[in-house]
Amino acid sequence: VQTEWAVTIGRNTQAAFKQRYALFAESQQAPNPRLSLAGAQDKIPVIWRDETFYLPQGTAPSSHIVKFAVDGRDHVIFNELYLNTLAALVDIDCPSTSVRYAGRYPLLVVERYDRAWVNGSLQxxxxxxxxxxxxxxxxxxxxxxxxxxxxxxxxxxxxxxxxxxxxxxxxxxxxxxxxxxxxxxxxxxxxxxxxxxxxxxxxxxxxxxxxxxxxxxxxxxxxxxxxxxxxxxxxxxxxxxxxxxxxxxxxxxxxxxxxxxxxxxxxxxxxxxxxxxxxxxxxxxxxxxxxxxxxxxxxxxxxxxxxx
Missing domain, CATH: 1.10.1070 (Phosphatidylinositol 3-kinase Catalytic Subunit; Chain A, Domain 5)
Known part of the structure; x- marks a missing residue:
C-alpha cells in the first residue's frame, strides 16, 4: 500500500514540481537545494520576505512552508486556509496562513512555528x-x-x-x-x-x-x-x-x-x-x-x- 501511494503521489505532483522552480530565479552559483519535506502534500521550505520567495542555502533556516495543490486539487489549499483561519478565530494556537499564486496555481504559505527572531536573526x-x-x-x-x-x-x-x-x-x-x-x-x-x-x-x-x-x-x-x-x-x-x-x-x-x-x-x-x-x-x-x-x-x- 505504501509503495502504491508513493507512486501515485509522484505522478500527481509532476506539475507541482514544475511550479516549484517557477517561484525562484535561476542562479548558476547556488547549490542544488534539498526541497522535499515529509508528508503527503508536496511542500518546500522557503524564506518569504516582502512577497518574494527565497530558497534557504547552507544552514540558513526557512521562515515559511509552501504547499502546492496536488493534481489540480486547489480546494485542498483553500480548505486548509479556511480551517487554519477558523482555528485562530476560536482561540486555538495556529500558524499564520495565506494563499498566493504562481501563475494560475494557488500556493498555501504557512509561517513556521518552530522559528524565532533573536537579535535580528532567524533561529x-x-x-x-x-x-x-x-x-x-x-x-x-x-x-x-x-x-x-x-x-x-x-x-x-x-x-x-x-x-x-x-x-x-x-x-x-x-x-x-x-x-x-x-x-x-x-x-x-x-x-x-x-x-x-x-x-x-x-x-x-x-x-x-x-x-x-x-x-x-x-x-x-x-x-x-x-x-x-x-x-x-x-x-x-x-x-x-x-x-x-x-x-x-x-x-x-x-x-x-x-x-x-x-x-x-x-x-x-x-x-x-x-x-x-x-x-x-x-x-x-x-x-x-x-x-x-x-x-x-x-x-x-x-x-x-x-x-x-
Missing part, C-alpha cells in the same frame, strides 16, 4: 513530533497501525511539559476541533512539542488542519475517542471514556470545552470576521462558495455535539 526552535518523542517510526503515526493512542499522548504531555495544564488543554481542544470540522488525519506526526532555550517543553501550535471528511478522504479518526473512531457517530459515553481512561480529565471539564468550542465555531464559521480574514489572507472571491460544504459539515457536527 530554529527544537521540535519533535509525538512519534519522535515516543521513539516510534513515522509509519506508526496512526493508532490503528500500532501508533500511540490519545491516552499515550496525554501521558507524554504530563511527563514532559512542566506545568502541563496548558498543553493538555490544547491537545484536548485540538481533538475536539478535529471532530467538529471533520479532520480525520490528526495523527501523531501532526502534533509536536517545542523545547525552549531553558529546556522546557510545551505543545506546538496546531497545523495541517484539513477537512478530510468533506474532501473525500478516509473518515476514520486517527485517534479514537474512547473506542469510537467515527466522528459522526460519537455519543456522550465515548467522551466519558476519553475522560476516565484516556485523558484523566474530568467529564464535566471536557463537556465545557466541547460546549465552548461548538459555540465559537457556530459563531465564526460563516461570520463577517471569517470572510474578511480569508480575504486578507488572499482567498479569491470565487472560492468562498466552494467552502460552504465544509461549513455545512461543521454546523451539522456542532448540532450533534449539543448531545455529548
Amino acid at each position: 530554529r526552535i527544537h521540535q519533535e513530533d509525538l512519534c519522535q518523542a515516543m521513539g516510534m517510526s513515522r509509519t506508526q503515526k496512526y493508532q490503528e497501525y500500532g501508533g500511540p493512542t490519545l491516552a499515550d499522548c496525554f501521558h507524554l504531555l504530563r511527563d514532559v511539559c512542566k506545568p502541563p495544564a496548558q498543553s493538555l488543554q490544547q491537545l484536548l481542544r485540538w481533538q475536539i476541533f478535529n471532530v467538529l470540522v471533520g479532520n480525520s488525519d490528526g495523527h501523531a506526526k501532526n502534533v509536536s512539542l517545542l523545547q525552549d532555550a531553558k529546556g522546557k517543553w510545551r505543545i506546538a501550535p496546531a497545523y495541517d488542519l484539513i477537512g478530510t471528511v468533506v474532501l473525500g478522504y478516509d473518515s476514520r479518526l486517527a485517534f479514537s475517542i474512547g473506542y469510537q473512531n467515527n466522528a459522526m457517530q460519537l455519543l456522550s459515553r465515548d467522551w466519558k471514556l476519553l475522560a476516565e481512561q484516556q485523558s484523566q480529565l474530568s467529564y464535566p471539564f471536557i463537556k465545557r470545552e466541547i460546549k465552548r468550542l461548538r459555540e465559537l465555531l457556530l459563531r465564526f464559521a460563516d461570520s463577517k470576521e471569517m470572510q474578511q480574514a480569508l480575504k486578507d489572507a488572499g482567498l479569491p472571491d470565487n472560492a468562498w462558495l466552494r467552502l460552504q460544504q465544509q461549513r455545512h459539515h461543521i454546523v451539522k457536527q456542532c448540532k450533534k455535539a449539543a448531545l455529548w
